[in-house]
Amino acid sequence: MLISYEWLKDYVQIKLSPEELANKIEKTSVEVDSVFKRSDGLKKIVVGQILSIKDHPDADHLHITQVDVGEDEPIQIVCGAPNVEIGKKVIVALSGARIADNVKIKKSKMRGVESNGMLCALDEIGFDKSLVPDEWKDGIYFLPDNARVGDEVYNYLGMNESLIDLDVTPNRGDMLSVRGTAYDLGAVFDEKVNFIEHASAPTGTHDTDELISAKADPNLAPIYKLKVVENVDVKPSPLWLQIKLWNSGIKPINNVVDITNFIMVKVGQPMHAYDLDKLKSKDLEVRNAKDGEVITTLDGNDRKLTSTDVVIADDKPIALAGLMGGKDTEVTSGTKNIVFEAGVFDPVKTRKMAQKQLLHTDASQRFERGVDHGNVEAALEYAAGMAEDLANGESEQGVVNGSNEEVQPRVISISSSYINHVLGTNLSVKEIVSIFKRLGFGVEESGDNLTVTVPTRCWDLKIDADLVEEVARIYGYDNIPSTLPITQTTEGGLTPKQEMIRKSRETLEGLGLTHAMSYSLTTQEKAKMFMLRASSETPLQWPMTEDHAILRMNLISGLLDDVAYNQARNVLNVPLYEQGRVFYKQDEDQVRPDEVEHIAGAISGSLVSNSWDQKAKPVDFYQIKGILEKYLASLSLKGHITYVSTDKMADMHPGRTALIKLDDHLIGFIGEVHPKVAKQFKIKETYVFELDLDYLYTAPKSGQQYQKVGQYPAIHRDIAMLVDENVTNAEINKLITRRGGAYLQDATVFDVYQGSNVPEGKKSIAYSLTFEDPNATLKDETVDKAVDKIQKRLTNELNAEIR
Amino acid sequence: MALKEDLEQIKTNGLQNIKAAQDGKTLNDLKVNLLGKKGSITKALHGISELPVEERPKIGSLANKLRDELAKTIDSKRVELDQAALNQKLKDEKIDVTLPGDSVPKGHPHVIQQIIDEIDDIFIGMGYQVLSGPEVEEEVYNFEMMNLPKNHPARDMQDTFYITKDILMRTHTSPMQARALQKHDFTKGPLKMVSPGVVYRRDTDDPTHSHQFHQVEGIVIDKHITMADLKGTLEVMTHKLFGDKFQVRLRPSYFPFTEPSVEADITCFNCNGKGCDVCKGTGWIEVLGAGMVHPNVLKMAGVDSNVYGGFAFGVGPDRFAMLKYGVDDIRDFYLNDLRFLSQFD
């Protein structure tokens, strides 16, 4: 909402500069978007008078004018405007002037004729086109005849007024008017507000209710009032009124419409004017629309209505209640008799309708936030009085009420100790009372207890907490002390699950993976890739784009997007992990998805890059598995982890993927992204894993355990063998471990080989075995026996050929 | 006395040869040739039997002295040679210490996560419990219980992704206020909680908007918690996160779930409060919203608002990270460009 600093000063004394005032408003009331003058950035733009006009010899639409700009000689300006007229006072941008958009005006030749400046239209000196009155839309602007030639034009057009753009929060609808803002500043500065609403005695001889009737459902419009003014002379408003409007961001239309907008801006009551003679019936009604009814609104749009819309109707809708009037009953230059309407429309219904019709107007903005119920009739009378003054109308006696609630100021009980209790201040009753008085509230004191009467212009103050806020902002937030809560001691901390998640992040970062954060909303295709379990989709009702339409059911697809982003920028080594939620649904009937914490990793390229001293090792299954094993080990899980080869995951390499099981429970998978999928994502060979972190959290832990380190030397033995190539490490290892005897501590594969010297279909595999007796020095013969037994078992059970 | 002269000769030659030796092998050979069982001293002493008896001990002692001297000289020469050899070896082993060290795998925490962890830790230190809530939230918790009834104009401030008419992507972490209030047993003491998490808004992604970002909600409810406590708490957080020179100021604002509501500004990062383009000349930057919890929020969560009250605040780690590091595009946090991520540790 644009508000003029100078206009405010008509009602309340302000000692601060416009910029200082803006800062003050921010600290006490609402945010300020900007402070500016319409003349900002303009230079050398003066009043000129057209002395003569000649047609340009070589151009049809150009005129050569001689213009008096207060210098010794008139200057010659070539102008293309259709409305140049001898004797008129015009806006002249002299040579060297700056006009709108920082354009510089220079002496020039137009089709061979010298031109020493420019005659300007309003938009050329910075007025937004939406503010320029229709009569000046297509030509240069004529200043008042009494404008002094050679003066700067700004003061004639209100362009030196400082305009403050307020960003009014929903609770401060009262500040959407000069009156409300003036009262607010009066309280802030402890200054008296001199706001007079003049209503002149009507001169008409009729009673309004002889000319019109109204009926309103109080649920739709708790207050609805009409007043007739006859014999108006519809014409452009005087310049002072036009300036008030355009400096409030509103386009002047004609004197009658301008009066309604002026009242809205000045006192905050949105109004409308109908052409009385265009009404099909003189019985107006505020009612719900009937399904299928249609109205053409003043903006020229045809609007189809349904029964949730609220309209004003004669025998059909003539206005959308609280939003905009209809074209059929518009006040135009031929209008003779008018009906002014002022009322209160239901905020929620207004908001719904504005959203549905995509029609957010100055009026709807105010009705949504509420308006002063106590000022409706005064506003209506004020408008009628203005119509007598500005349009020579005869305003008729009385008003017609379609609905009319009894309006009482609100009374709120509060105590000064409560206010201090909430704010942490130590204000005396006297100080608090004085703040309420500054705000214009009535206060009755009874010791610590205060009974506060809030005027209707502060309709948003409803409960004691609202009054606490009034005290806080007028007293000043800067004056409130800084303390820390004094409470019973509480034990702070992360939940065990949050702790596990934080530790997981630290472990994976220590192992070389960088933390990525991706979007949870993704495409339908990516949402359901790499799924650890079957799940229905959770789509948004109205996604903004296909890219963010469905909740993810895996983390890997997001990581692959990240790999692609990096590799497209030639960052080829990409080790990333992500921790976050996936969203599972048992079936379509489940409305709200389960949110399951996952953790996933992706590595493409290599963990460390090539260097002069070190050759990069391209990532492979075993490298990422190593990382995963270290991570899983850090969790101290009690159960046993196994890796089971799978060729059933569509997005994974069928030969290089394993399901990960904790005892019998599937906790995740690991492997190479299917080359086809990698190609789809435009990424190089990439290895990934994804784990169900929630399950890992609930799985039993062994905790940190200590095992005494043996004091006797261990004995190491190697066993090398040839086995069928399909025999897995897991099988061999299991057998060795089971048959290794009491002293076998560990069996680790250290060599796997296929190729020359190894028969087709076979592989050579070798294990390093560690034996140890915690209580004595082991004898070689004991170990020999154990190894011998293992070798026999390997030969018998796995058909191994010991080498 | 030829024998004596022989020995003198052996000594002179021996010392000369030892001195001239250039390596350990020559020295070993010399030792064998001079002092060995078949060495020149032993050989020379073969002639001792031809000497008169009274001369023999003299020569014997002379020979022993000679042995000792030669042995000592050889030993010290050996030390000398070893030292020289070592010196040479060390010289040969000299490297270019300016070449870079080996790469070691090292991941980086996400900058937003770092800020969240820092905030969590600050409040844990002040006795706050950290709680997590659902990202897919019930409309009731996200709006109704936050004192935002249907068709409240403030709902426009938070454009929402709906799953169904009752289920939505939470637009703020504030619903955790209601959830925590409902669960908390006030007979056991005050509620002091922060709740970090992901939130969603129906916004088109651009440099200052992201349809997904983060918030940390905070709430303290007890029998006597004040606006002054809120101010002090926000100051502690600001000082710990950004440094002591950063000031906090409160301004009136509006949130349906707090009354009074405030916006908190902190000293502009760019100009340290002098006023610049970033802060529109004010010297202050808006960083978070806060206020005293609205009685309706307490009531709806089943808490007696006549007895209990307190403050709540919501901070944006994304915004904090942008301000702290001068990141000018919020989307950078979600692109996961390693050149970006690896700058933060």
Ligand SMILES: [Zn+2]
């Ligand atoms: Zn600044």
